[in-house]
Amino acid sequence: MFDDPLLLARLQFAFTAATHYMFVALTLGLAPYILVTQLRATAGGDRDRMTAVRFWGGLYLVNYGMGVLSGLVMELQLAVNWTGLQKMYGYAFGAPLALETMTAFFIESTFLGLWIFGWDRMGRWAHLSCFAVVTATAYLSAWWVLVSNGFLRHPVGFEIVDGVAHPTDPVALMTNPAATVAFGHVVTGTLLVGGAVVIAVSAYHLRRGNDPHRIFARGIRYGTLVMCLVPIPVAVFGGVQFELFGQAPPTSGQTYSASEIEAVEAAGSAVHPAIGLTADALMMGMWALMFFLGPVLLLAWPLGGLDRWRWFLAPLVVLPVAPYLASIGGWVFRETGRQPWTVVHHLTTADAMTPLSPAAAALSFGLFTVAFAVLAGVTYWLLVRYARRGPEGGPLADHRDREPAEAPVPDPTF
Numbered sequence: 001m002f003d004d005p006l007l008l009a010r011l012q013f014a015f016t017a018a019t020h021y022m023f024v025a026l027t028l029g030l031a032p033y034i035l036v037t038q039l040r041a042t043a044g045g046d047r048d049r050m051t052a053v054r055f056w057g058g059l060y061l062v063n064y065g066m067g068v069l070s071g072l073v074m075e076l077q078l079a080v081n082w083t084g085l086q087k088m089y090g091y092a093f094g095a096p097l098a099l100e101t102m103t104a105f106f107i108e109s110t111f112l113g114l115w116i117f118g119w120d121r122m123g124r125w126a127h128l129s130c131f132a133v134v135t136a137t138a139y140l141s142a143w144w145v146l147v148s149n150g151f152l153r154h155p156v157g158f159e160i161v162d163g164v165a166h167p168t169d170p171v172a173l174m175t176n177p178a179a180t181v182a183f184g185h186v187v188t189g190t191l192l193v194g195g196a197v198v199i200a201v202s203a204y205h206l207r208r209g210n211d212p213h214r215i216f217a218r219g220i221r222y223g224t225l226v227m228c229l230v231p232i233p234v235a236v237f238g239g240v241q242f243e244l245f246g247q248a249p250p251t252s253g254q255t256y257s258a259s260e261i262e263a264v265e266a267a268g269s270a271v272h273p274a275i276g277l278t279a280d281a282l283m284m285g286m287w288a289l290m291f292f293l294g295p296v297l298l299l300a301w302p303l304g305g306l307d308r309w310r311w312f313l314a315p316l317v318v319l320p321v322a323p324y325l326a327s328i329g330g331w332v333f334r335e336t337g338r339q340p341w342t343v344v345h346h347l348t349t350a351d352a353m354t355p356l357s358p359a360a361a362a363l364s365f366g367l368f369t370v371a372f373a374v375l376a377g378v379t380y381w382l383l384v385r386y387a388r389r390g391p392e393g394g395p396l397a398d399h400r401d402r403e404p405a406e407a408p409v410p411d412p413t414f
Contacts, residue, residue, distance in 0.1 A: 005361035009081045009353050012365045014335070016074050018328045019372045023067030023379065025327050028142060028187065029194020030060045031135040033222060038131060042124045048213040051391050051398070054119075055215060056198070057131075058386055058394030061116065066379040068104070070372060075101070077368055085342055085352040092158045092165045092173070093148050093343075100144035108137035116396070143183055150179030153338050154249045155346055165346075177244055182334070185237035188230050189330065192290060192323040195226030199297075201387045203316035206307055215391055220306050220316075227294035231287060238283075238330070245337050249344045261345050276336040283329035286322040293319075 034056050041049035075097075079086065086094060114122075115130040122130075157172035158165045167173060202216035202223065211217055256264065297306065305312045338344050342352035356364070386394045 003358050005356045005358055006350055006353055008358075008361040008365045009356070010349065012081065012368050013077065014332070016070070016077055016368055016372050017335075018331065019376050020067065020070040020074050021327065021331060022324060022376070023063055023070055024142065025190045025193040025324070026063045026197060027060065027067055027138055028190035029192070029197065030056060030063070031131075031138050031194075032191070033194060033198060034060060035128075035131055035135045038128050042128045048215070049218075051213045052215040052218070054396040054398055055391040055394050056219075057115075058396040059197075059201075059383055061112075061395055062382045062386060063379065064112065066375055068109070070375050071104070073368065073371055073375075077364075081354050081356070081364060082342075082352050083354040085347065088163065088347060088352075089151075089165045089343055092155075092167050093151055095167065096144045096147040096151075096173070100141045100148075103137050103144065104141045108134055108141065111137070119396075119398070139187065142186060143179075146179045146182045146186065147174055147176065150176040150182060152341075152343050153334070154178035154244065155343050156249075160255060181237055181240045181244060185234065185241060185330070188234040188237060189323065189327050191226055191230050192234065193320065193327060195223040195230070196290075196320040196323045199223030199227070200317050200319050203313040203319075204388065205390060207310050207313045210390055213391060217307055221301065224294070224297040224301060224306065227290055228298050229294075231291040231294065234287065235291075241334070255346050264340060264348060267340070272336045272339040276333050279329040279332035279336065281329075283326045283333060286326035286329070289322050290326070 034053055037049055037056070038053045040046060041053055111130045111133040115127065115134060118127050118130060151173065154176055156176050157167055157169035159168050160166075198219045202219035205211055205216045206220065300306055300309070300312060340349055341347065342349045391397060
């Protein structure tokens, strides 16, 4: 394996992309719940719900920070390892990524900073509006990423001039069905991730009887509704993608003849279908688990099982594993489906890669793998630590309402 730079580069990107997406999925999955909770707290003056906003917002903050770091490292990897893609399709593929960077690093980060440091420094409705912008721009960032990714799978709206692809139809690029359908699938899938994390954290504290503000009783009910309602649209958007994968992409800007395309695809490794089918089986298996779990949770709701049955709550602590595995399996299936192409029928994966010696590829693989392993490990540790501490120990916890300890009474004998 270490003698094949192309294999190392592909494995490196697969690992880094999967790790980064784990952060993205939780960001997109938690944001709507935090926003709705803050809306209800703001409208009703509910201090318990505002405490919940601080708790879940603290987990969101930790995850978001690591997501930004991993995104920066992944973009650096794109620039280093895949110069062939950037050289030929930088205008068409890179333009949406540039817009995503501007959205995430300028608008989203700015308003998240205002939200973090604006507690009790601005009006409650203005503070709520800050997180509304954060939520909207988070989904907008995901949209731009999928526009770029959809172009690789279903290239549209461009022409090749002097060996470089130039966008000719921005509307076609942004309404690419490979992007629009994937966006629906990603949004619903990330809601499952967020709901599962809320269920897991809530179950952990409910088993210990730690819910003074009813944060976790409300949280596990929210997660139950997500598990009941969301798996169906996830499957619908996924099924539509299956149909798109079987269609040939447009021929505008064609750089390979029909015979050349057939020869390239015939020479592609049989490993790609095997990996794709394995990932698809993993995705479908985890989806089936969540599909059947939703009604079980719903039945336990009126019986009090969501709050009191310790034996029932215990396995829910590991529930997030299922949607995370399903999400990663779905991405692997989607990406292996276009191999051996980077841009289907226009640029092979081998031609998209930067010419690297085996030693340079191995060094890059090692450095990026270690960097992402450290980021993932630190994030997991921080999330678990703050989740276990509860609302009084999170990074956004409000300690002003705690009563000060009584002063010691002097001993009259001294």
